Amino acid sequence: MSHDAHAEPKGFWRRYIFSMDHKVIAKQYMFTGMFMALVGGLLAQAMRLHLTYPTQDVPGLGAVSSGTYNSLITMHGTIMIFWVAMPLLLGAFGNFVIPLMVGARDMAFPKLNMMSYWTFFLSTVILIASFFVPGGASPVGWTAYPPLSATLAYSGAPVGVPLWILAVALELVAFLMGGINFITTAINLRTAGLKMFDLPIIVWMQMAASIIFLFSVGPLVAGAVMLLLDRTAGTGFYNPAAGGDPLLFQHLFWFFGHPEVYVILLPGLGIIAEILPVFSRKPIFGYRTIVWATIATGLLSFVVWAHHQFISGMDPRLAAPFSLTTLLISVPVAITLFSFVATLWRGSLEFRTPMLFALGMIAVFLIGGVTGIVNGSHAADIYVHDTYYVVAHFHYALIPPVFFSLFAGLYFWYPKMFGRMMHEGMGRVHFWLTFLFVNVTFLPMFLLGFKGYPRRVSDPSVFASLGDMHSVQILSTIGTIGLLAAQIPFLINFFASMKVGKKAEANPWRSTTLEWSAPSPPPHGNWGPLLPAVYRGPYEYSAPGATVDWLPQDLAPGATGPKA
Ligand SMILES: [Cu+2]
Numbered sequence: 262m263s264h265d266a267h268a269e270p271k272g273f274w275r276r277y278i279f280s281m282d283h284k285v286i287a288k289q290y291m292f293t294g295m296f297m298a299l300v301g302g303l304l305a306q307a308m309r310l311h312l313t314y315p316t317q318d319v320p321g322l323g324a325v326s327s328g329t330y331n332s333l334i335t336m337h338g339t340i341m342i343f344w345v346a347m348p349l350l351l352g353a354f355g356n357f358v359i360p361l362m363v364g365a366r367d368m369a370f371p372k373l374n375m376m377s378y379w380t381f382f383l384s385t386v387i388l389i390a391s392f393f394v395p396g397g398a399s400p401v402g403w404t405a406y407p408p409l410s411a412t413l414a415y416s417g418a419p420v421g422v423p424l425w426i427l428a429v430a431l432e433l434v435a436f437l438m439g440g441i442n443f444i445t446t447a448i449n450l451r452t453a454g455l456k457m458f459d460l461p462i463i464v465w466m467q468m469a470a471s472i473i474f475l476f477s478v479g480p481l482v483a484g485a486v487m488l489l490l491d492r493t494a495g496t497g498f499y500n501p502a503a504g505g506d507p508l509l510f511q512h513l514f515w516f517f518g519h520p521e522v523y524v525i526l527l528p529g530l531g532i533i534a535e536i537l538p539v540f541s542r543k544p545i546f547g548y549r550t551i552v553w554a555t556i557a558t559g560l561l562s563f564v565v566w567a568h569h570q571f572i573s574g575m576d577p578r579l580a581a582p583f584s585l586t587t588l589l590i591s592v593p594v595a596i597t598l599f600s601f602v603a604t605l606w607r608g609s610l611e612f613r614t615p616m617l618f619a620l621g622m623i624a625v626f627l628i629g630g631v632t633g634i635v636n637g638s639h640a641a642d643i644y645v646h647d648t649y650y651v652v653a654h655f656h657y658a659l660i661p662p663v664f665f666s667l668f669a670g671l672y673f674w675y676p677k678m679f680g681r682m683m684h685e686g687m688g689r690v691h692f693w694l695t696f697l698f699v700n701v702t703f704l705p706m707f708l709l710g711f712k713g714y715p716r717r718v719s720d721p722s723v724f725a726s727l728g729d730m731h732s733v734q735i736l737s738t739i740g741t742i743g744l745l746a747a748q749i750p751f752l753i754n755f756f757a758s759m760k761v762g763k764k765a766e767a768n769p770w771r772s773t774t775l776e777w778s779a780p781s782p783p784p785h786g787n788w789g790p791l792l793p794a795v796y797r798g799p800y801e802y803s804a805p806g807a808t809v810d811w812l813p814q815d816l817a818p819g820a821t822g823p824k825a
Contacts, residue, residue: 265360265367265450269785279379281371282785283356286378288678290352293385294345300389301340302745308333309738313731315720328417330719331400336392338403339425342521343432344385346663350528351436352381354670355443355467357678361776362461364452364793364815366786369445377438384431391424399425402717404514407499407507411491422492426485433478440471452775454795458549459814461774461799465552466531469559470524477520477563484513511573515566522659523562527555529662530597532670533619537601539673539772540616541608542810544800547600554593554600561590571639572646580639587637591630598623598630613770614688618669621696622661629658632707647717650710656703664695668751675755676769680782681762687754694747702740705733771811774799778815 270276280286311325311333318324325333356374360367368374391398399421401410409415416422447460447468487498488510497503499510538545545551567575567583601623610616632654635641645651668691675683712727721734768777775795779787793815801812 265365265369265371265446266786267367267371279375281367281375283360283368283371283374284678284783284787286374287353287355287357289378290348290356290381293382294348294353297340297344297348297385301337301345302748304333304337304340306741306745308337309741311719312721313734313738315722325719327719328400329397331402331717332398332418332421334717335399335402335425336388339399339429340388341659341663342403342525343429344388346525346659347432347436348381349667350525350532350663351443351467351470352378352439354463354528354532354674355439355471357674358461358776359443359446359464359467360450361677361779361783361787362464362774363447363450364455364775364788364795365446365450366788366792368442369450370442373438374442377435377442380431380438381435384428384435387424387431388428391421391428394420394424397421401425404518405485405488405510406514407488407491407510411488411499411507411510413492423489426489430482430485433482436474437478440474443467443471444475452792452795455775455814458552459795459798462534462545462548462551462555463528463531465555466527466534469555470527473520473527473559473562474524477517477524480513481517484510508570508573508575511570511575512567515569516563519566519569520562523558525659526594526662527558529622529666532666532673533601533622535774536615536619536669536673537604538800538802539770540611540613540619541605542611542802543604543608544798544802545600546603546606547596548798548800551597551600554596557593558590558597561586561593565590568637568639568642571642584637584639588634591634591637594630598627613672614683614685614692615669615673615770617689617692618665618672621692622665622669625657625665625696625699626661629654629656629661633658644713645710647715648710649706649714649716652716653703653706653710656706660699660703664699668692668695671755673770674776675758676765677776677779677781677783679759679762680765681758682765682769683758683762684754687750691747691751691754694750695744698740698743698747700740702737702744705737705740708733709737768813771809773801773811773813775814778813 267281270280270282277285307319307322307325308330310319311330322329356368396418399405399418401416401422405425410422413419447464451460487496490496491498491500491505497505499505499507501507534545534551565583565587567579568587571580571583632650635645636651636654672683672688675681709730712730714721714724714727714730718724721730765781767779767781769781770777775793776783778793795814796816796818797812797814799814803810804812
C-alpha cells in the first residue's frame with residue numbers, strides 16, 4: 262500500500278478530529294480560518310469605531326486606551342495574515358485540491374499532515390489566550406520592531422508579547438510541515454500520464470508558495486529568538502548601547518515578510534486561474550508563461566524586502582537597487598493578470614458567483630498593484646511611508662487574494678467538498694455587497710494618506726492641522742460595518758447549504774481537472790480501486806472537433822467527449 266493510502270478510520274474521533282484525511286484536514290483549516298476571520302474582522306471594526314469617535318467607548322470593549330489600540334492593530338494584522346490567509350489559502354485549499362488534482366489517494370505524509378493542523382490549532386489557542394493574560398495582548402505591531410518589542414519597559418504586556426512570539430513560531434512550524442507535504446505530493450504522487458506541465462496552475466502556485474515559505478522563514482525565526490533573548494535574558498542584539506542594531510530585526514523580519522505576501526498572493530491567483538477557463542469555456546491563455554512568471558515572482562520576492570525600510574535609517578545607497586527590484590517584480594505578476602484577462606477574450610462567459618468573485622479579485626487587486634508603485638519608488642515613498650496611503654495600498658493588495666479568491670474558491674469547490682450546491686442568488690448578493698463595501702472602506706484611506714495622516718495612531722484628531730478628515734473617517738467606518746454585514750448572507754448560505762443545498766453532481770461546472778472526475782464529495786482514498794490516468798492538459802475547453810466543450814484530463818484518447 263503506497264504511503265499516501267491509509268485505512269478508512271473508524272469512530273468519531275479518528276474520522277472527524279484526529280483525521281489523516283486531507284479532505285477533513287482541509288475543512289479543519291477552513292473552519293478555524295473562518296472563525297479567526299471573524300475575530301480579525303471584529304478587531305478591525307473596533308479600531309474603526311475608535312478612530313471615528315476617539316473619546317467614546319467602543320461597544321463591547323469600553324474605553325480604548327492607546328495601549329489597547331496598539332493591541333487591536335497588532336492582533337488584527339497578525340491574525341489576518343497568519344491565522345486567516347495562511348490556513349484558508351494554503352491549509353484549506355492546498356490540502357483539498359492537491360491530492361485530488363494529481364490523482365493521489367492523500368498527501369504524501371498523512372500523519373505529518375494531521376500533526377501540521379494540530380500544531381496550528383495549538384498556536385491558535387495560545388494566540389487567543391494572549392488576549393486574556395495580565396497586561397493584555399501584544400501591542401508592538403505585527404512587525405514587532407525593536408526597541409519597542411525588545412523592551413518590557415516600553416511595550417508592557419509582559420506575558421502577551423512572549424505568547425505572541427510563541428504562537429507565531431508554532432504557526433510557522435505548522436506551515437513548514439504542511440509545505441513539505443504539498444511539494445512532495447505535487448511532485449512525487451502525480452498519477453500516470455500527469456506531466457509537470459499538465460498540472461493545474463493552482464498546484465504550481467501552491468508549490469511555489471510552499472517553497473518561498475520554506476526559504477524565507479529561517480531568518481525570521483532567528484530574529485525572533487534574538488528578540489526573546491533581548492527581552493528576557495538581557496542580550497543586546499538590537500540594542501545600540503550594547504553594540505546591537507534595531508535595524509537588523511527589520512531586515513530579518515522583511516526578508517520573510519515580503520516573500521510572505523507572495524505566499525498569500527500566489528495561492529489566491531491559483532484559485533482564479535482554475536475558475537476563469539471554466540466560466541469562459543476557453544483554455545487558460547499562456548499556461549507556460551504563467552508558470553514561468555510564477556517562478557520569476559518567487560525568485561524576485563527574495564530581493565525586494567528593504568523597500569519597507571527606505572526611510573528607516575538604512576544605508577541610502579541601498580534604496581535605488583531595492584526600488585528597481587520592487588518595480589521589476591510587478592512585471593511577472595502583471596503578465597499573469599494579463600493572461601487572466603486574455604483568457605476571457607472571446608470566451609462564452611458565465612457570470613456565476615465563483616466567476617463574479619474571480620473578476621472582482623482582478624479588478625480590486627489591480628488597484629493594489631498600481632498603488633504599490635508609489636511605495637516602491639524610494640523617492641515617492643518618503644511622502645507616503647507610514648501613512649494611510651500604505652494602509653489602503655496593502656489592503657487593496659491583500660484583500661483580493663485573501664477574501665475574493667477565498668470566496669471564489671469556496672463557491673467553486675463547495676459542491677466537491679460538501680456534495681451540495683450553495684445558493685446562487687445569495688452568492689450574488691454577497692458578492693456585490695462585498696465588492697461595494699471593500700471600496701467604501703479603503704478608497705477613502707488613500708485620501709487620508711495624501712493628507713499625511715499617519716497609521717498606527719490611536720487618536721487621529723491630534724492631526725486635525727492636516728485638515729479635517731472626520732467625514733472621511735466616518736465613510737470608511739460605514740464601509741467596515743457594511744463589509745461585516747455583507748458576510749451574513751454568505752454565512753447563512755455556507756452553513757445552511759450543507760443541509761438544504763441542491764445535491765451536487767460529480768462535475769456541476771463541466772470542468773476538466775481531475776478532482777471533478779471523483780464523486781462529490783470524494784470517498785476515503787478519493788478514487789476507486791484504480792487511480793485515474795491522464796491523457797491531456799488541464800484546460801481543454803472548446804477543443805476543435807470535440808462533441809462537447811470540455812475534455813476531462815482523464816478522458817481516454819479517441820473519446821470525442823465525456824457523457825453530456
Ligand atoms: Cu514588501
